[in-house]
Amino acid sequence: MRYFSALLLAGLLAGGPAARAQIAPAGPKTDSLNIRRIFDEALLRGQCYENLRYLTGTIGGRLSGSPQAQLAVEWGQRTMEKAGFDKVYLQEVMVPHWVRGPKERGEIIGNKGKSVPVAVCALGNSVGTSGKLRAGVVEVHSLDELKKLPDAAVKGKFVFFNRPFDDALIEPGQAYGAAGDQRRSGPAEAGRRGAVGALVRSLTSARDDNPHTGTTQYAAGAPQVPGAALSTLAADRLSLLLKADPSLKFELEMGCQMLPDVKSYNVVGEIRGSKFPQEIITVGGHLDSWDLAQGAHDDGTGVTQSMEALRLLHAAGLKPERTVRAVLFMNEENGTRGGNEYARLAQANKETHLAAIESDGGGFTPRGFAMQGSSEVQRKIAAWAPLLRPYHAADIMPGHAGTDIEPLEAAVHPKALIGYDCDSQRYFDIHHTTADTFDKVNRRELELGAGSMAALIYLLAKYSL
Amino acid sequence: MRYFSALLLAGLLAGGPAARAQIAPAGPKTDSLNIRRIFDEALLRGQCYENLRYLTGTIGGRLSGSPQAQLAVEWGQRTMEKAGFDKVYLQEVMVPHWVRGPKERGEIIGNKGKSVPVAVCALGNSVGTSGKLRAGVVEVHSLDELKKLPDAAVKGKFVFFNRPFDDALIEPGQAYGAAGDQRRSGPAEAGRRGAVGALVRSLTSARDDNPHTGTTQYAAGAPQVPGAALSTLAADRLSLLLKADPSLKFELEMGCQMLPDVKSYNVVGEIRGSKFPQEIITVGGHLDSWDLAQGAHDDGTGVTQSMEALRLLHAAGLKPERTVRAVLFMNEENGTRGGNEYARLAQANKETHLAAIESDGGGFTPRGFAMQGSSEVQRKIAAWAPLLRPYHAADIMPGHAGTDIEPLEAAVHPKALIGYDCDSQRYFDIHHTTADTFDKVNRRELELGAGSMAALIYLLAKYSL
Numbered sequence: 001m002r003y004f005s006a007l008l009l010a011g012l013l014a015g016g017p018a019a020r021a022q023i024a025p026a027g028p029k030t031d032s033l034n035i036r037r038i039f040d041e042a043l044l045r046g047q048c049y050e051n052l053r054y055l056t057g058t059i060g061g062r063l064s065g066s067p068q069a070q071l072a073v074e075w076g077q078r079t080m081e082k083a084g085f086d087k088v089y090l091q092e093v094m095v096p097h098w099v100r101g102p103k104e105r106g107e108i109i110g111n112k113g114k115s116v117p118v119a120v121c122a123l124g125n126s127v128g129t130s131g132k133l134r135a136g137v138v139e140v141h142s143l144d145e146l147k148k149l150p151d152a153a154v155k156g157k158f159v160f161f162n163r164p165f166d167d168a169l170i171e172p173g174q175a176y177g178a179a180g181d182q183r184r185s186g187p188a189e190a191g192r193r194g195a196v197g198a199l200v201r202s203l204t205s206a207r208d209d210n211p212h213t214g215t216t217q218y219a220a221g222a223p224q225v226p227g228a229a230l231s232t233l234a235a236d237r238l239s240l241l242l243k244a245d246p247s248l249k250f251e252l253e254m255g256c257q258m259l260p261d262v263k264s265y266n267v268v269g270e271i272r273g274s275k276f277p278q279e280i281i282t283v284g285g286h287l288d289s290w291d292l293a294q295g296a297h298d299d300g301t302g303v304t305q306s307m308e309a310l311r312l313l314h315a316a317g318l319k320p321e322r323t324v325r326a327v328l329f330m331n332e333e334n335g336t337r338g339g340n341e342y343a344r345l346a347q348a349n350k351e352t353h354l355a356a357i358e359s360d361g362g363g364f365t366p367r368g369f370a371m372q373g374s375s376e377v378q379r380k381i382a383a384w385a386p387l388l389r390p391y392h393a394a395d396i397m398p399g400h401a402g403t404d405i406e407p408l409e410a411a412v413h414p415k416a417l418i419g420y421d422c423d424s425q426r427y428f429d430i431h432h433t434t435a436d437t438f439d440k441v442n443r444r445e446l447e448l449g450a451g452s453m454a455a456l457i458y459l460l461a462k463y464s465l
Numbered sequence: 466m467r468y469f470s471a472l473l474l475a476g477l478l479a480g481g482p483a484a485r486a487q488i489a490p491a492g493p494k495t496d497s498l499n500i501r502r503i504f505d506e507a508l509l510r511g512q513c514y515e516n517l518r519y520l521t522g523t524i525g526g527r528l529s530g531s532p533q534a535q536l537a538v539e540w541g542q543r544t545m546e547k548a549g550f551d552k553v554y555l556q557e558v559m560v561p562h563w564v565r566g567p568k569e570r571g572e573i574i575g576n577k578g579k580s581v582p583v584a585v586c587a588l589g590n591s592v593g594t595s596g597k598l599r600a601g602v603v604e605v606h607s608l609d610e611l612k613k614l615p616d617a618a619v620k621g622k623f624v625f626f627n628r629p630f631d632d633a634l635i636e637p638g639q640a641y642g643a644a645g646d647q648r649r650s651g652p653a654e655a656g657r658r659g660a661v662g663a664l665v666r667s668l669t670s671a672r673d674d675n676p677h678t679g680t681t682q683y684a685a686g687a688p689q690v691p692g693a694a695l696s697t698l699a700a701d702r703l704s705l706l707l708k709a710d711p712s713l714k715f716e717l718e719m720g721c722q723m724l725p726d727v728k729s730y731n732v733v734g735e736i737r738g739s740k741f742p743q744e745i746i747t748v749g750g751h752l753d754s755w756d757l758a759q760g761a762h763d764d765g766t767g768v769t770q771s772m773e774a775l776r777l778l779h780a781a782g783l784k785p786e787r788t789v790r791a792v793l794f795m796n797e798e799n800g801t802r803g804g805n806e807y808a809r810l811a812q813a814n815k816e817t818h819l820a821a822i823e824s825d826g827g828g829f830t831p832r833g834f835a836m837q838g839s840s841e842v843q844r845k846i847a848a849w850a851p852l853l854r855p856y857h858a859a860d861i862m863p864g865h866a867g868t869d870i871e872p873l874e875a876a877v878h879p880k881a882l883i884g885y886d887c888d889s890q891r892y893f894d895i896h897h898t899t900a901d902t903f904d905k906v907n908r909r910e911l912e913l914g915a916g917s918m919a920a921l922i923y924l925l926a927k928y929s930l
Contacts, residue, residue, distance in 0.1 A: 043632045167508045170856055172909070205909065365830070365888045367857070391635055392832070392860075392888075423830045423857075423888060425909045444637070444670065444890045 031462075035387055035455040037316040042451035045315070048308035049443045051079060052301060052363075056294035056438040063124075063291040064331040065097030065262040072287050073265045076303070076328045080269035083311045085326075087272070090265040093341040095331040097262040098125050100291055101255025106199075106228060108241055109134070109249040116241070118234035119209045121292065122256040123183060123200065123216040123227040124334045133226065134251040135196045139242055143181055143189050151194060158250050159190035160199045160242075162235050165428070167205055172428045173361070179203055187227030188219045197226040197252060201235040203428065209233050210433040213290050215334045226254055266338045267328040271310055273461065275321040280346075281460050282325045282356040282414075283309050283453060286332030286404055293436040297427060300438075301363025301446055303328050305420070308450040309457055320461035322354060329404035332360070336403055343407035353412045355460050357453060358402025359420035362427040363446040366392055366420075369456060370399025372409070373416035377465050381416065384459050393452035395421065415465040420453055496927075500852055500920045502781040507916035510780070513773035514908045516544060517766060517828075521759035521903040528589075528756040529796040530562030530727040537752050538730045541768070541793045545734035548776045550791075552737070555730040558806040560796040562727040563590050565756055566720025571664075571693060573706055574599070574714040581706070583699035584674045586757065587721040588648060588665065588681040588692040589799045598691065599716040600661045604707055608646055608654050616659060623715050624655035625664045625707075627700050630893070632670055637893045638826070644668055652692030653684045662691040662717060666700040668893065674698050675898040678755050680799045691719055729795045731803045736775055738787040738926065745788045745811075746925050747821035747879075748774050748918060751797030751869055758901040762892060765903075766828025766911055768793050770885070773915040774922055785926035787819060794869040797825065801868055808872035818877045820925050822918060823867025824885035827892040828911040831857055831885075834921060835864025837874070838881035842930050846881065849924050858917035860886065880930040885918055 042048075059075060062068040073090065080088045106120030122128070138153055140146045141163040146154070161182035165175040180203060187198040202212035211229040218224045230238065241248055267287065273279060285302020289295020306326045313320055330338035346353060357369075368388065371378050378398065385394040401417035408414055422445070430436045507513075524540060527533035538555065545553045571585030587593070603618055605611045606628040611619070626647035630640040645668060652663040667677035676694040683689045695703065706713055732752065738744060750767020754760020771791045778785055795803035811818060822834075833853065836843050843863065850859040866882035873879050887910070895901045 039635070040633050167909075168505050170504070170913070365890050395857075425830050425913070426907050429907070442891050442894070444632075448635070448890070 031387055031459065034316070034318055034458060038312050038318070038454045038458065039391060039451040041312050041315045042308070042447045042454070043444065046308065046447040046450065047311060048304040048450050049446055051304040051307065052296065052441060052446065053438055055300050055304065056296045060294050061291045062287065062289050062295060063098065064095040064264060064288045064334060066291065069264060069288055069330065073267055076267035076287060080267070080307055080326065083307065084314060085269040085271055085310060087270040089268050091268060091341055091345060092263060092265055093330055093337050094261040095264045095337050096125070096335045097259040098334060099257060099259060101128065101257065104228065105253040106230065106234070107251045108238055109251055110241065110245055111247055116237065118237060119211050119231040120228045120234065120252065121211040121213050122254045123187065123229055124213055124290065125215055125217065125258065126187060126227040126254065126256055127224045128254045128256045129226050129252050132251055132253050133197060134249050136247060137199070137238065137242060137250050139239060143185060146189055146193065155194040157195055158197045158199050159186065159195045160238060161186045162201045162239055164201060165203070165205045172205060172424050175205065176203055176428055183214050183229070184217055187216050187225055188222060191223040191225035192219070195225060197228070199250065200227060200229050202229050202232050204232060204431065206429040207232050210435055212432045213292055214432045226252060228252055228254060264330045266330050266342055269307065269310060269326045271314060271320060271324045273322040274319050277323050279322040279352050279354050280325060281322055281354050281457055282327055282405060283457060284327035284329055284404055285359045286338070287328040288331050288333050290333055290432050292432065293434045294438055296436050296438050296441050297362040298431055298436055299332065299360045301441060302359035305359050305363065305446065305450040305453055309454040312450060312454040313458060318458055320458070322461040324457055324461060332404050339404035340407050343411035346408060347411040351412060353408055353414040354464060355414050355416040355418060356405040356408050357418045357420060357456065358405045359449065359453060360402050361419065361424060362422055363441050363449055364422040364424065364426060365445045366422050366448050366452045368393050368395030368421050370397060370401060370419040370421045371416055372398070372401045377416050380465055387459070388452060388455060391448060391452055418456070420449060422449055496852055496924065499781070499783055499923060503777050503783070503919045503923065504856060504916040506777050506780045507773070507912045507919070508909065511773065511912040511915065512776060513769040513915050514911055516769040516772065517761065517906060517911065518903055520765050520769065521761045525759050526756045527752065527754050527760060528563070529560040529729060529753045529799060531756065534729060534753055534795065538732055541732035541752060545732070545772055545791065548772065549779060550734040550736055550775060552735040554733050556733060556806055556810060557728060557730055558795055558802050559726040560729045560802045561800045562724040563799060564722060564724060566593065566722065569693065570718040571695065571699070572716045573703055574716055575706065575710055576712055581702065583702060584676050584696040585693045585699065585717065586676040586678050587719045588652065588694055589678055589755065590680055590682065590723065591652060591692040591719065591721055592689045593719045593721045594691050594717050597716055597718050598662060599714050601712060602664070602703065602707060602715045604704060608650060611654055611658065620659040622660055623662045623664050624651065624660045625703060626651045627666045627704055629666060630668070630670045637670060637889050640670065641668055641893055648679050648694070649682055652681050652690055653687060656688040656690035657684070660690060662693070664715065665692060665694050667694050667697050669697060669896065671894040672697050675900055677897045678757055679897045691717060693717055693719060731795050731807055732793040734772065734775060734791045736779060736785060736789045739784050740786040742788050743817055745790060745816055745818045746922055747790045747792055747818065747870060748922060749792035749794055749869055750824045751803070752793040753796050753798050755798055755897050757897065758899045759903055761901050761903050761906050762827040763896055763901055764797065764825045766906060767824035770824050770828065770911065770915040770918055774919040777915060777919040778923060783923055785923070787926040787929070789922055789926060797869050804869035805872045808876035811873060812876040816877060818873055818879040819929060820879050820881040820883060821870040821873050822883045822885060822921065823870045824914065824918060825867050825869070826884065826889060827887055828906050828914055829887040829889065829891060830910045831887050831913050831917045833858050833860030833886050835862060835866060835884040835886045836881055837866045842881050845930055852924070853917060853920060856913060856917055883921070885914060887914055
């Protein structure tokens with residue numbers, strides 16, 4: 001019991017939000033009441049769930065450069081204008097325009113003529129196959145393993161990257177990070193070694209037939225070969241068949257291609273600070289999504305929660321002392337052009353940014369916030385935990401904040417970059433697949449997240465850092 | 466910052482399980498490693514998900530007294546025998562045998578002859594309608610409101626209890642508790658006042674057409690009238706139509722009935738304690754479910770997690786010093802006969818019970834444990850929080866432990882009754898409906914819960930209380 005102070009324990013064991021709020025500096029009682037008002041508005045009169053229904057159901061998948069992405073920009077602008085924010089505007093940005101083409105086809109072809117069609121999809125930014133591409137397959141489990149293979153083992157073949165998620169990791173995001181280099185760099189490395197293409201096991205713990213797309217990057221000047229994701233069941237099957245018949249062939253057909261850049265936009269909505277309007281707090285998600293599905297959890301939830309966070313402050317009558325901006329970033333998935341442009345403009349306009357929050361880990365039940373910033377700043381934010389504990393959003397710890405807000409760091413040095421952190425066990429089951437749809441989002445989980453984000457913004461806008 | 470010790474903050478901000486484990490007395494380093502072994506086994510070689518697939522998919526709904534309940538008993542016994550526990554046995558218990566009969570029918574009949582069929586189901590234990598039952602409707606929002614109505618307003622009518630969930634409550638379980646008296650006592654009170662039946666708004670925040678069953682209780686000697694649940698959409702519709710036409714009629718047809726009691730069983734599996742075999746730790750869930758669906762989250766998850774918790778200790782080579790029992794309780798839903806019998810036998814056999822754990826709040830992502838017990842005991846268990854924090858199961862607070870283990874309190878005075886606490890936002894969307902199916906359960910969430918329960922048992926078996 002050494003390190004548990006008696007007071008902490010008393011708070012812990014007495015139970016109930018009121019009792020637990022005594023554990024640490026809770027700020028004035030009004031903060032607790034105002035945050036409760038934010039959550040009342042979120043849970044009783046919330047709008048983010050219906051907004052998400054429209055974005056995912058009526059507009060649907062909205063890859064950068066697509067007509068749906070443009071519809072989403074117009075919808076975002078219209079929705080924030082209707083919400084009565086002080087200012088709503090667009091930031092023009094050129095974005096990549098990659099198109100998938102017809103549904104991809106993959107087939108394992110045994111030497112005895114037996115062929116097994118398997119579920120595949122092109123990785124984002126991949127080149128196509130120019131018709132049917134048939135070749136042998138060499139299986140590896142890492143980029144390192146590929147490096148060690150002799151040229152003859154790779155040349156003219158598909159490199160099949162088959163390292164699975166490490167299920168022992170408690171955070172699926174860590175498993176994603178640990179397996180992700182295969183998708184991001186696999187095709188580039190395979191091309192460099194003379195392979196004709198790369199087949200990548202989908203980045204998920206789920207065992208199903210849903211291939212997971214996601215961005216892959218070619219190296220400048222190096223050969224570009226097609227990269228495809230295999231569903232985990234397809235990967236398991238290919239691996240098994242390869243063991244029995246190492247000389248089997250794989251046939252891939254993908255019509256994807258990269259077209260010239262297209263004009264698009266970040267959408268920005270602003271509530272002007274009543275006392276310190278020049279100090280800015282950004283909250284955002286990304287408006288683009290992969291084309292395969294509706295982009296519900298990635299990142300329709302972040303987009304609608306960010307707009308909702310501002311609306312909650314507004315509707316609860318909590319006019320912030322500092323300026324709060326909801327930013328719907330364009331092109332997180334395959335370029336981060338929107339995030340870079342937002343940071344460039346912030347710097348060019350000599351703006352002062354206090355903090356930025358991003359929600360891009362799904363719209364599941366809240367856990368808290370992941371932070372980048374000095375220890376002092378992290379300590380200040382952690383001191384607000386008791387105010388967030390009644391909402392199960394009090395887990396405040398260091399971690400990655402978000403891809404779209406990351407460029408602000410170098411550009412304008414905000415005191416904190418903060419990622420909304422929610423339960424993540426289900427996220428990678430559906431991430432970047434046709435299954436990332438509205439029905440996977442729970443209304444209350446979404447609303448509790450928006451309330452948590454609004455509560456943090458309320459505190460940041462009132463107390464600074 | 467007054468109440469936050471520097472050490473606590475250092476632990477909080479340094480991040481990572483190891484760093485965070487310094488916050489409070491973590492017990493020896495071996496505990497941390499042993500718990501990690503438990504979770505490795507759960508996540509890498511877990512069996513509870515496949516067990517749940519069989520219980521829900523092959524056996525299905527298993528209301529007390531049904532043939533499926535008997536199949537579930539045999540399955541539970543067989544599964545624990547296969548798992549290699551020291552002892553597996555049945556405890557005979559007589560249970561109620563209520564049957565639903567043909568699918569229920571409900572219809573709103575306007576005075577101009579227009580009729581609207583609506584989604585209804587009988588409440589568990591309800592009497593049937595003996596053919597079609599047609600009557601006027603009086604809407605109330607509480608038992609109190611019914612009390613204040615004059616007899617003439619109630620007599621010969623359906624009492625329509627339409628108090629919704631309070632969505633502002635953060636814990637849906639609290640909303641369930643606050644609205645639940647309408648279902649439990651509504652039909653009894655309606656009958657006492659001369660009504661012909663009771664229509665009860667389904668106990669959920671969801672707006673859909675799924676009626677939620679659940680037990681209702683008649684008072685001894687008072688008139689028994691039929692009680693039906695309306696889906697929330699049906700309740701909204703009936704309320705709206707009543708406003709326009711207060712003299713409309715409702716027609717209900719239910720063929721449910723209570724048959725004579727049937728012999729059934731609790732299933733008990735045991736690992737004998739190596740040092741203190743006479744001291745018992747119970748972990749359990751309930752084997753029966755409502756008949757409408759598969760009883761996946763209620764309580765297939767609790768049953769399979771409880772068996773898995775013992776298997777995890779066994780497979781991780783952590784022979785407990787105290788006896789650990791997995792108990793699959795029969796008849797939680799409409800009688801608690803199994804829970805009562807387990808407690809009666811414990812008392813009759815003069816057993817010493819250290820603690821009992823129940824998982825009956827769904828198989829969602831872990832949060833921690835809810836406890837009943839002295840402050841001293843609660844303090845002891847709370848001191849283990851740092852060991853559970855890496856698994857997000859460190860939220861240890863007072864609360865209701867579980868219906869099946871509750872009777873142990875008076876019978877053998879265990880030092881703690883403990884409820885496994887998991888995220889609950891989705892639970893009442895599906896609770897007691899046709900939608901409580903296997904596909905709503907996430908494999909990793911289920912396994913993390915089993916791991917959390919096994920970790921707590923490991924600590925209880927090693928350190929006592």
